[in-house]
Amino acid sequence: MKDGLLGQIATTFASVSLVAVGGANAVMPEIHRQVVDQLHWMDGATFANLFAVAQAAPGPNVLFVSLIGWHMAGFAGLAVATLAIMLPSGLVAFAAGRLVARLDGHPLMQAAKSGLVPIAVGLILASGLVMSRAADHDVLTIAITLGTAAFVFFRENSPLWALAGGALLGIGTYLLGLFS
Amino acid sequence: MTNEETPSPPPAAASVGRAQLFLGFLKIGLMGFGGVAAVARHVIVIDRAWLSEKDYASLLGIGQVLPGPNVVNVSIMIGDRFRGPLGSICALAGLMSMPLVILIALAALYQQFSAVPEVQAGIAGTAAAAAGLVVGTALKMARKLKPTRMALLFGFIAFTAVGIIHLPMLPTVLVAAPISILAVLWERKRQ
Numbered sequence: 357m358k359d360g361l362l363g364q365i366a367t368t369f370a371s372v373s374l375v376a377v378g379g380a381n382a383v384m385p386e387i388h389r390q391v392v393d394q395l396h397w398m399d400g401a402t403f404a405n406l407f408a409v410a411q412a413a414p415g416p417n418v419l420f421v422s423l424i425g426w427h428m429a430g431f432a433g434l435a436v437a438t439l440a441i442m443l444p445s446g447l448v449a450f451a452a453g454r455l456v457a458r459l460d461g462h463p464l465m466q467a468a469k470s471g472l473v474p475i476a477v478g479l480i481l482a483s484g485l486v487m488s489r490a491a492d493h494d495v496l497t498i499a500i501t502l503g504t505a506a507f508v509f510f511r512e513n514s515p516l517w518a519l520a521g522g523a524l525l526g527i528g529t530y531l532l533g534l535f536s
Numbered sequence: 537m538t539n540e541e542t543p544s545p546p547p548a549a550a551s552v553g554r555a556q557l558f559l560g561f562l563k564i565g566l567m568g569f570g571g572v573a574a575v576a577r578h579v580i581v582i583d584r585a586w587l588s589e590k591d592y593a594s595l596l597g598i599g600q601v602l603p604g605p606n607v608v609n610v611s612i613m614i615g616d617r618f619r620g621p622l623g624s625i626c627a628l629a630g631l632m633s634m635p636l637v638i639l640i641a642l643a644a645l646y647q648q649f650s651a652v653p654e655v656q657a658g659i660a661g662t663a664a665a666a667a668g669l670v671v672g673t674a675l676k677m678a679r680k681l682k683p684t685r686m687a688l689l690f691g692f693i694a695f696t697a698v699g700i701i702h703l704p705m706l707p708t709v710l711v712a713a714p715i716s717i718l719a720v721l722w723e724r725k726r727q
Contacts, residue, residue: 415635445604453613471717472597478694484670497664504668526661
């Protein structure tokens with residue numbers, strides 16, 4: 357029974373892996389469709405809870421998938437889910453990296469890299485906006501977002517300071533009874 | 537795209553060892569709250585100076601076009617560039633190991649602590665800061681890359697399509713990336 361479940365975890369996330377262009381957040385709806393609607397591994401509320409936990413932890417957002425594996429089958433599930441979501445796309449990235457390195461210097465590859473740069477930066481800005489829409493719901497959180505953005509824009513200090521500052525401001529204002 | 541007069545300083549490729557790859561990406565994983573793209577740039581470009589701003593941006597662009605998490609793809613490509621397949625494994629292991637441990641701990645504690653208001657307030661503040669981190673990083677990269685008008689246009693298009701109009705990422709990239717690359721070719725031909 358458990359082997360069957362592990363196999364199912366492996367095939368489910370390996371198939372998601374190869375279509376996961378844009379990373380974990382982009383395929384979140386697809387994972388939801390499979391895990392909640394089709395396989396009935398958990399209900400929507402559990403799914404949202406696991407997602408919140410994954411967001412609270414540091415690291416790539418893809419860890420959300422590891423957490424689903426852990427929820428389903430403990431450590432074995434975690435290992436299988438993590439490998440399944442990362443291995444197929446990782447092998448593609450490895451091959452692509454080699455190809456890019458080999459073709460480096462070719463005018464077409466130079467143009468391809470130059471053409472991808474603005475898209476990459478535009479997409480980072482877009483995900484920043486999407487994140488701030490989810491996180492900013494009052495004056496304090498909006499101010500924290502703007503303040504961190506300015507800090508990162510003007511300084512080369514470690515971004516960890518800005519994160520710690522945000523956490524402390526959140527706790528501090530709560531304890532002082534502001535913005536409740 | 538950057539102006540071509542400032543070639544990216546060749547990173548001291550030989551001097552990036554497996555342990556350094558592991559530790560560098562360990563730091564990225566540990567600091568990457570709310571996603572790792574912003575912190576990854578700080579560590580790779582500023583802190584460790586493994587890649588130039590442009591090399592990092594183009595590698596990230598490739599990572600975004602490929603399936604899989606962007607920074608995971610970047611870690612695999614950077615690891616291989618410096619130390620071959622083992623380098624990829626070191627970079628990836630560094631990136632994932634601590635977050636996985638923390639995640640398990642968090643999941644175990646979540647039920648108890650999610651209701652504590654101080655914890656909620658701290659998480660809310662961190663989430664807001666993480667969003668600002670990503671916004672600031674994108675703006676800073678845009679400034680440092682000294683984009684041409686064409687590049688600014690395509691950056692704006694990608695941002696608007698995904699960030700404002702909420703078009704799905706895959707079709708957006710599949711349409712915008714080739715046009716952007718063609719525009720670069722066209723621009724170079726004119727010069």
